[in-house]
Amino acid sequence: MAAANTNSMISLRAVTKRFGNFTAVDAATFDIAAGEFFSLLGPSGCGKTTLLRMIGGFERQSTGEILIDGEPMGTRAPNQRPTNMVFQSYAIFPHLDVAENIAYGLANRPVDKATIARKVAAALEMMRLDGLGNRRTNQLSGGQRQRVALARAIVCEPKVLLLDEPLGALDKKLREEMQIELRQLQKSLGITFIFVTHDQEEALSLSDRIAVMARGKVLQIDTATALYEHPNCREVAGFIGNMNFLEGRIAGVEGGLAAIEIGDGQVVKVPANGQAAAGGNAILAIRPEKIDAHGSATAPQPGTNAIRARARASSYLGDRSLILADWRNGAAPVSVSLQNRKSLSGDGSSGIGIPGPDSELWLTWPVEAGVLLTS
Amino acid sequence: MTAISEAASDQYDQPATRRPEWVDGLWLIAPTLAIVVGMMLVPLLAIIIVSFWTQTGFDLEATWTLENYALLFQPEGKLYRILIVKSLWVSLVATTAVVVLAYPMAYFMAFRIQRGKLIWIILLTVPFWTSYLLRVFAWKVILGFNGVINSGLKAVGIIGPDGLFEKPLEFLLYNPASVTITLAHAWAAYAVLPIYVSLEKIxxxxxxxxxxxxxxKWKRFWRVTFPLSLPGTIAAILLVFIPTVGDYITPTLVGGPSGIMIGNSIANQFIKSNNAPLGAALSCVMMLAITVAVCLFLMAIGKKRLKGADI
Incomplete structure (x- = not known):
């Protein structure tokens, strides 16, 4: 794992950052490929920004090494690294106009004025800021400021672009537009992007791969689909999307399936990950939208998991309905999300039917839809 | 649509008898306004009026005349012309020294001090716990013939029969240089604080x-830090330059015959020479000179940079 991948742009080797007794980043070790759109995702205070700032050279790691394009960065300052940063606050210089801001980094390069002017004009055009070159930066809208910050970093042609929650300050609609623009920009430039966000939807929709972090640790690095469908621990499963956790004991493993006793004599099956062993404690994780709810009269089909439950509450959300169902005393209720494919009658009582409070239900889901978590 | 309905509802919400906002504002500034009008505007107008009068013996003669101003352009007015230029020059040098000294102090407080900034700010004001007069006297003690510097040099043998100098250094006191040194020290805190605030705000x-x-780091200072601290630095320059041009105490105490400034001359007209109209005219010319100097300075810095930097 630690061996340098030949096409990895960034290699982190046990990168650790401590502030006094507090470990902000704990032995982060992973590679980021050239041209990858890589996200660091986690709740605030999880160490994602600290990790990004260490890659950029704004913080010095306590131990470990960071390699960019095969070169160890050591204690190099940000101006000595092939990276550029888009700051959360944009950090657009208020005493310079838009074009001067974009040209800022180029002035430190051995290029003549004509080249700088040409590159700035190209960047303005690419970021759809044409004609705004002479604007003062306090006359720009949020989206324009964002694009100026991006243009200023991109004209320096870094090997890696670091983005620290760049869309956090924008309203929802603008943020969605900028997400699409960012993705297109990254594809057309082919630069490696490292994107820090606490917004899971943003990370899922933009990234090639995502590292989920919590309490300074990197929990899982995977594609969006893999993270959602096959989380490797309860924390990742709970952080990304909604998840039901059914706690129980492994009764046996047979044919790649683990049978889990979840109390009241109910047994459900789930694909066994390699480590599952009979007798151990286990958690079955199942997404609300993978569960189907049937009236109690309907017999469960063979080959699917089924548990008995009682509806506690339901809410109609337009495209779908949410049902909260109690299935065992003392256990957290299971939430079920049903797609409202058929139209409901005005009072919602017929059609596919939302179960009323206290009605008996069978909750069923395909065996392969569940995820076995042993931790 | 919404704008129209909001405006409409505003009309109904507000009582018809409500005072306009500027009336409230006027009440708020009334005490300050009274002081400004009574203590500044009226005396200023009096000075301007008196500067067009003449003095006969012990009486002011209230006939309009430009004689006082004309004097400044005649050969007899040469002394005043020299004093005005000299005052501007001494003050300019002192201001430059103040800002050059104050900037690193402010920078240190803004960027290097992490905790206990308030203590540093209080320490900075410690010299101001004694009066201006005493501080100027202190410099007289330091720079004098038998002062701290000379006796110190004597003690280490630099001044003495075998030393580098035979007699105590006389050039330390009673000249424009001693005035500049004293002014630079006395006004340092006035410059540190505005510069500190603008650096802290970055x-x-x-x-x-x-x-x-x-x-x-060096490049960054000149491309970002310094331009963004310009509002505070300019404020510091003006805060020090404007009052020091007309300073009266410092040149009186440490200036000696060669160190006197226009302030001394103006005071002389009012007190010793008993020629208030000429003193008033000199005051007016000095005010005009300072205004012109400040305007030239601000124009040189340029509107554009100021506008951008005050964000």
Missing amino acids: DRSYLEAATDLGDS
Whole structure:
């Protein structure tokens, strides 16, 4: 794992950052490929920004090494690294106009004025800021400021672009537009992007791969689909999307399936990950939208998991309905999300039917839809 | 649509008898306004009026005349012309010294002190716990013939029969240089505080961005930190320059015959020479000179940079 991948742009080797007794980043070790759109995702205070700032050279790691394009960065300052940063606050210089801001980094390069002017004009055009070159930066809208910050970093042609929650300050609609623009920009430039966000939807929709972090640790690095469908621990499963956790004991493993006793004599099956062993404690994780709810009269089909439950509450959300169902005393209720494919009658009582409070239900889901978590 | 309905509802919400806002504002500034009008505007107008009068013996003669001003352009007015230029020059040198000394102090407080900034600010004001007069006297003690510097040099043998100098240094006191030194010290805190505030206000991410875009620390200072601290630096320059031009105490105490400034001359007209109209005219000319100097200074800095930097 630690061996340098030949096409990895960034290699982190046990990168650790401590502030006094507090470990902000704990032995982060992973590679980021050239041209990858890589996200660091986690709740605030999880160490994602600290990790990004260490890659950029704004913080010095306590131990470990960071390699960019095969070169160890050591204690190099940000101006000595092939990276550029888009700051959360944009950090657009208020005493310079838009074009001067974009040209800022180029002035430190051995290029003549004509080249700088040409590159700035190209960047303005690419970021759809044409004609705004002479604007003062306090006359720009949020989206324009964002694009100026991006243009200023991109004209320096870094090997890696670091983005620290760049869309956090924008309203929802603008943020969605900028997400699409960012993705297109990254594809057309082919630069490696490292994107820090606490917004899971943003990370899922933009990234090639995502590292989920919590309490300074990197929990899982995977594609969006893999993270959602096959989380490797309860924390990742709970952080990304909604998840039901059914706690129980492994009764046996047979044919790649683990049978889990979840109390009241109910047994459900789930694909066994390699480590599952009979007798151990286990958690079955199942997404609300993978569960189907049937009236109690309907017999469960063979080959699917089924548990008995009682509806506690339901809410109609337009495209779908949410049902909260109690299935065992003392256990957290299971939430079920049903797609409202058929139209409901005005009072919602017929059609596919939302179960009323206290009605008996069978909750069923395909065996392969569940995820076995042993931790 | 919404704008129209909001405006309409505003009409009904507000009582018809409500006072306009500027009336409330006027009440708020009334005490200050009274002081400004009574203590500044009226005396200023009096000075301007008196500067067009003449003095006969012990009486002011209230006939309009330009004689006082004309004097400044005649050969007899040469002394005043020299004093005006000299005052501007001494003050300019002192201001430059103050800002050059104050900037690093302010920079240190803004960027190097992490905890206990208030203590540093209080320490900075410690010299101001004694009066201006006493501080100027202190410099007289330090720079004098038998003062701290000379007796110190004597003690280590630099001054003495075998030393570098035979007699105590006389050039330390009673000249324009001693005036400049004293002014520079006395006004330092006035310059540190505005510069400190404008440095403190600079978002640290600007500095990180500059480094990220390839600047060395030195380059970053001149491209980002200094331009963004200009409002405070300009305020410091004006705060020190304007009052020191007309300073009266310092040149009186440490200036000696060669160190006197226009302030002394104006005071002389009012007190010793008993020629208030000429003193008033000199005051007016001095005010005009300072105004012109400040305007030239601000124009040189340029409107554009000021506008951008005050964000």
